[in-house]
Amino acid sequence: MATAKKVNIRISPKQRFETFAYMFMRMSGLVLLFLAVGHVLIQLILNDVHNLTLQFVADQWNSWGWRAYDILLLFFAVTHGYNGLRNILEDYIHNEWLMNVLYYVLSVFVIATVLWSAFAIATFPTA
Numbered sequence: 001m002a003t004a005k006k007v008n009i010r011i012s013p014k015q016r017f018e019t020f021a022y023m024f025m026r027m028s029g030l031v032l033l034f035l036a037v038g039h040v041l042i043q044l045i046l047n048d049v050h051n052l053t054l055q056f057v058a059d060q061w062n063s064w065g066w067r068a069y070d071i072l073l074l075f076f077a078v079t080h081g082y083n084g085l086r087n088i089l090e091d092y093i094h095n096e097w098l099m100n101v102l103y104y105v106l107s108v109f110v111i112a113t114v115l116w117s118a119f120a121i122a123t124f125p126t127a
């Protein structure tokens with residue numbers, strides 16, 4: 001009787017991260033399909049681009065639901081964009097030192113942008 005041959009495949013932490021990043025790109029794309037398209041539809045089409053004032057946004061932010069919506073949109077757009085940019089840079093830059101520097105700078109930028117903007121949305125004074 002033939003026995004199944006055991007194959008040992010080692011997955012490095014880098015490969016595991018890249019698999020996660022690949023899945024994240026598709027999942028965040030799906031989430032953005034609703035959040036980003038909904039955002040354009042609501043703010044610019046249903047409301048009308050000429051009526052998009054600070055007062056309109058302030059009125060929306062009277063509701064915690066809209067604040068949560070905007071924070072989620074911010075989070076997924078910035079992290080999806082960051083990961084996409086990382087993919088593109090990896091295709092063109094083959095210098096490991098330079099890639100590490102860019103990773104570091106971009107990561108600090110992404111973390112600072114998400115935290116700082118989410119804080120601004122969450123603490124915006126209500127009318």
Ligand code: HEM
Nearest residue numbers: 025026029030032033036037077078080081084085087088
């Ligand atoms: C409706 C909203 C969106 C959907 C459905 C979507 C979907 C996707 C998907 C599925 C990928 C992976 C493509 C691949 O690896 O073959 C991707 C890549 C990418 N996305 Fe988005 N995305 C959306 C919005 C955005 C936004 C708002 C940004 C910028 C902030 C962005 C920037 C990128 C970049 C830079 C890539 C990498 C392109 C590449 O690897 O050549 N996307 N997107």
